[in-house]
Amino acid sequence: MTSMDAPAASPATAPFPIRFTGDRRAYWRLLTRGAMLLMVTLGIYRFWLATDVRRFLWSSTEVAGDSLEYSGTAVELLIGFLFALAILVPIYLVFFLAALDIGPIGNMSGALGIALLFILGQYAIYCARRYRLSRTLYHGLRFHQQGNAVFYAVGASLWWALTALTLGLALPWMQAWRERYKMRHTYYGNVQGRFAGAGWRLFLRGLPLWLTVFLPFATGLVVLGGAYDPDTLQIVLRHIDDDDVMIRLAEINPDLFDAIGLAIVTTAISALLAALLYPVFQAIQLRWWLTGLRLGQMRMQSHLRTARVYGIYLRFVAYMALFIATLSLAAVPLLMIYGWLLGGNDVSILREAAAASLGLGIYVVAMLGFSTIYQATVMLSLWRRGVESLTLDGLGTLQQAAAAGRPSSAIGEGLADALQVGGL
Numbered sequence: 001m002t003s004m005d006a007p008a009a010s011p012a013t014a015p016f017p018i019r020f021t022g023d024r025r026a027y028w029r030l031l032t033r034g035a036m037l038l039m040v041t042l043g044i045y046r047f048w049l050a051t052d053v054r055r056f057l058w059s060s061t062e063v064a065g066d067s068l069e070y071s072g073t074a075v076e077l078l079i080g081f082l083f084a085l086a087i088l089v090p091i092y093l094v095f096f097l098a099a100l101d102i103g104p105i106g107n108m109s110g111a112l113g114i115a116l117l118f119i120l121g122q123y124a125i126y127c128a129r130r131y132r133l134s135r136t137l138y139h140g141l142r143f144h145q146q147g148n149a150v151f152y153a154v155g156a157s158l159w160w161a162l163t164a165l166t167l168g169l170a171l172p173w174m175q176a177w178r179e180r181y182k183m184r185h186t187y188y189g190n191v192q193g194r195f196a197g198a199g200w201r202l203f204l205r206g207l208p209l210w211l212t213v214f215l216p217f218a219t220g221l222v223v224l225g226g227a228y229d230p231d232t233l234q235i236v237l238r239h240i241d242d243d244d245v246m247i248r249l250a251e252i253n254p255d256l257f258d259a260i261g262l263a264i265v266t267t268a269i270s271a272l273l274a275a276l277l278y279p280v281f282q283a284i285q286l287r288w289w290l291t292g293l294r295l296g297q298m299r300m301q302s303h304l305r306t307a308r309v310y311g312i313y314l315r316f317v318a319y320m321a322l323f324i325a326t327l328s329l330a331a332v333p334l335l336m337i338y339g340w341l342l343g344g345n346d347v348s349i350l351r352e353a354a355a356a357s358l359g360l361g362i363y364v365v366a367m368l369g370f371s372t373i374y375q376a377t378v379m380l381s382l383w384r385r386g387v388e389s390l391t392l393d394g395l396g397t398l399q400q401a402a403a404a405g406r407p408s409s410a411i412g413e414g415l416a417d418a419l420q421v422g423g424l
Contacts, residue, residue: 017391020384021067022060028376030056035368047077053375054424058136061387064395072135072410080131080414084124087411088418091116118160121421123153126182127412128422133186134408139398144405147185149412155181168210173199179289188295189401196299197292205284213274220266227259283309286386296401297394304389312381319373327369331362379424 034049051074058070095116098109130145137143159174176199186193283306290302416422 018064018387019062020060020387021062022056022380022384024376024380027056027380031372031376035372038368039364044078047081048074050074050077054132057380057383057424061383063138063392066139069137070135071137071407072132076410077413077417080410080412081417082414083411084414084418087415091120115157117419119153119157120415121419122156122160123149124412124415124419125156125421125423126152127408128416129182130408131410131413132424134405138188141189141401141403142405142407143186143188144408145182145186147181152178152181167214169203172202172206175199175202175285175289179292183293186295187405188398190404191296191398191401193296194294195292196294197288202285202288205288206281209277209281209284213270213277216266216273217270220263224259224263227256229256279309279313280306282382286382287389290386290390295398297397299393301391301393302386302389303391304385308385309382312378312385315381316374316377319377320370323369323373327366383424 037045054070058068061068095113126149133143133145163170163174179195183193183195287302287304293300
């Protein structure tokens with residue numbers, strides 16, 4: 001049989017590209033307007049901004065000629081947030097009152113509060129994902145998520161504890177467990193998802209990066225441990241407030257002084273290497289995650305290039321440098337006014353309030369500017385590059401999906417927002 005006689009690939013197995021059709025300038029305008037309205041509304045507009053951002057990203061993601069649809073509303077997010085506050089405020093109050101106790105309960109309340117809020121944060125992450133999926137439609141059919149959020153929260157918290165104890169080495173297996181549980185309970189209509197990524201594959205790809213970052217830090221710790229002298233340390237601690245404490249340490253124990261200096265240098269080197277290699281690991285992890293996603297017989301394959309992820313962060317750094325320079329020039333006269341308001345010996349309460357408001361305004365502008373630039377450069381670009389790196393095999397099988405699932409409550413999304421663990 002000649003190549004001309006070969007049958008065409010069936011719709012169920014033919015690879016389909018995904019396109020991102022959004023305009024970056026329109027996204028910039030959306031975020032800039034949103035940042036201004038956030039200032040005017042004292043942050044309340046963030047529910048509307050989050051909804052607009054999701055609608056933009058969803059509608060700009062085109063799969064085999066059809067775009068995704070986001071059906072969530074800002075009012076749902078606002079109501080969910082208010083319900084979340086009704087849940088969290090009593091919890092915060094209980095731990096605050098417990099902390100006033102000078103006994104063992106008071107001593108343990110801080111640690112217990114952090115642990116409880118961390119577990120609650122994992123619970124909120126799962127429920128927020130359930131909400132977002134139930135508001136995502138393709139071809140008129142709804143995605144949805146089942147599963148036990150409490151089980152996920154406890155399991156994820158235990159995995160995070162193991163990851164911390166292993167200095168990050170358990171991270172690949174934690175990621176694999178979380179994605180397997182989430183995708184096993186993810187559905188498009190009545191088509192069930194799954195996750196095929198293996199933790200050991202991510203481990204082997206990330207291990208060279210981990211060693212590169214950790215070895216300088218470990219070297220400094222080993223040298224510092226070898227030079228450790230408890231007697232010298234007690235002397236230093238007694239004079240910790242003295243300006244010449246380091247000179248005194250160098251005279252008493254020069255080996256320990258040199259070891260501390262080396263530990264500081266190696267820690268700085270590790271931090272610098274971590275920052276430089278983070279885009280590499282993010283590209284590896286994103287490629288691993290996207291390639292592992294399954295829906296029924298549909299498979300994904302990502303060809304995301306690490307160089308593109310580096311380009312995203314370099315663009316972010318360039319925009320941030322320009323923003324900082326512009327903000328610095330604009331802030332000079334404002335800082336002069338700030339100094340004048342607080343200068344002299346006859347500072348009134350009104351002038352102090354005006355100075356505080358001015359300082360707060362500069363801070364808010366700086367934070368909103370940082371957030372806007374990050375979303376417009378990093379978040380949008382990662383979404384776009386991730387989408388455009390994909391090919392799908394077996395997309396035709398989704399055409400046989402039947403409607404199933406129903407909209408989920410926005411309380412989980414509200415909890416995630418209140419606990420600062422929310423996402424797109």
